[in-house]
Amino acid sequence: MQANKAKEQVRLRIALMIGALIVACFMVADFSLLPSEMHQIYLYDRVFVQIPIILITMVLSFWRHFSRYRAYILTALLVALTYSNYWIIWICWREYQFAFPYEGTILYAFYCVFALGIPFRFAITSAVLNVIGFVVVMWFAPAYGDRMTISVGFVAASLFTCSYAKYRLDRSLLLLKQTNDRLTKLSKFDPLSDLLNRRALRNQSESLLAYAKRHNVSIAVIMLDLDDFKEYNDHFGHQQGDEAIRQQSAILRGIFKRETDIIGRYGGEEFVVVLSDVNEEQLEQNCQKILQGWEDANLAHAPNAARSFISCSIGAVITNTPSDASIDSLIGIADKALYKAKDNGKACYELTEL
Numbered sequence: 001m002q003a004n005k006a007k008e009q010v011r012l013r014i015a016l017m018i019g020a021l022i023v024a025c026f027m028v029a030d031f032s033l034l035p036s037e038m039h040q041i042y043l044y045d046r047v048f049v050q051i052p053i054i055l056i057t058m059v060l061s062f063w064r065h066f067s068r069y070r071a072y073i074l075t076a077l078l079v080a081l082t083y084s085n086y087w088i089i090w091i092c093w094r095e096y097q098f099a100f101p102y103e104g105t106i107l108y109a110f111y112c113v114f115a116l117g118i119p120f121r122f123a124i125t126s127a128v129l130n131v132i133g134f135v136v137v138m139w140f141a142p143a144y145g146d147r148m149t150i151s152v153g154f155v156a157a158s159l160f161t162c163s164y165a166k167y168r169l170d171r172s173l174l175l176l177k178q179t180n181d182r183l184t185k186l187s188k189f190d191p192l193s194d195l196l197n198r199r200a201l202r203n204q205s206e207s208l209l210a211y212a213k214r215h216n217v218s219i220a221v222i223m224l225d226l227d228d229f230k231e232y233n234d235h236f237g238h239q240q241g242d243e244a245i246r247q248q249s250a251i252l253r254g255i256f257k258r259e260t261d262i263i264g265r266y267g268g269e270e271f272v273v274v275l276s277d278v279n280e281e282q283l284e285q286n287c288q289k290i291l292q293g294w295e296d297a298n299l300a301h302a303p304n305a306a307r308s309f310i311s312c313s314i315g316a317v318i319t320n321t322p323s324d325a326s327i328d329s330l331i332g333i334a335d336k337a338l339y340k341a342k343d344n345g346k347a348c349y350e351l352t353e354l
Contacts, residue, residue: 093143102223127159201264223334235302251293311347319354
């Protein structure tokens with residue numbers, strides 16, 4: 001996240017430098033159009049007002065709170081540049097009867113909104129302020145004569161078109177982000193239990209095992225499945241079976257709350273939990289809590305099930321020498337312990353220590 005913010009700040013500074021360069025290029029072009037007596041006032045506006053405003057914004061981009069106030073600062077930049085241009089229009093007409101072009105107003109808007117990334121609501125606010133400013137300038141300095149009305153209309157239409165285009169762009173980007181977030185979740189999470197799916201479970205478990213090896217801490221795997229789940233499904237239907245899967249998910253999430261705890265649906269009614277930096281006593285306590293969770297739920301089982309309420313069987317393995325282990329081997333050992341728990345009457349756990 002921080003790396004992305006840093007890259008975005010660099011891109012913004014580059015855009016600001018390009019903006020300053022564009023202003024400088026237009027200075028060369030404008031000098032060829034302006035009467036010589038206006039060069040000094042024009043140079044003052046560009047060199048001592050507009051370019052410093054851009055440079056001040058660039059300096060502010062190094063402020064540690066810049067990201068929080070970015071939209072406000074960039075909107076202020078846009079309005080300041082635009083009103084600086086209005087001042088030139090005013091002076092050129094009032095002092096020299098010269099109609100200075102207003103197209104810079106539109107260029108500033110499009111560049112700040114799209115190149116610098118001003119959000120829609122700030123873009124529309126700046127558009128309103130800039131249109132009001134242009135109307136006031138035209139009222140007191142009607143530089144464009146009989147074209148004044150169409151000039152005001154053109155500036156207003158351009159600025160509001162810019163704002164609407166930004167709205168459509170922001171909306172499209174938001175929908176794209178939401179779609180990507182959903183796809184990311186679907187690629188990592190099981191939609192029924194809302195736990196990690198098998199692939200994501202394996203990937204994160206490999207990372208946790210690597211951490212355990214680096215820091216020489218224990219690693220443990222718990223594997224469990226619901227007892228007589230086929231009988232439950234056959235008797236109550238698959239919708240109730242889905243509810244039982246969700247209940248198992250809720251029990252696990254209520255027990256394993258550390259950031260490093262990994263919980264996933266391994267397949268069907270099977271679940272896997274991978275833990276690091278725990279001891280055998282803690283692991284046993286966790287297994288007991290899982291069994292207690294089902295006792296507290298007290299969901300009636302099918303008539304032909306081994307027990308009257310839904311339960312689960314648990315196989316667990318722990319090792320204090322993770323350097324000798326692999327995720328596949330630990331899951332395999334936990335699976336064997338799980339079957340041993342099934343053979344011992346179900347609704348219990350079997351623990352293996354390596």
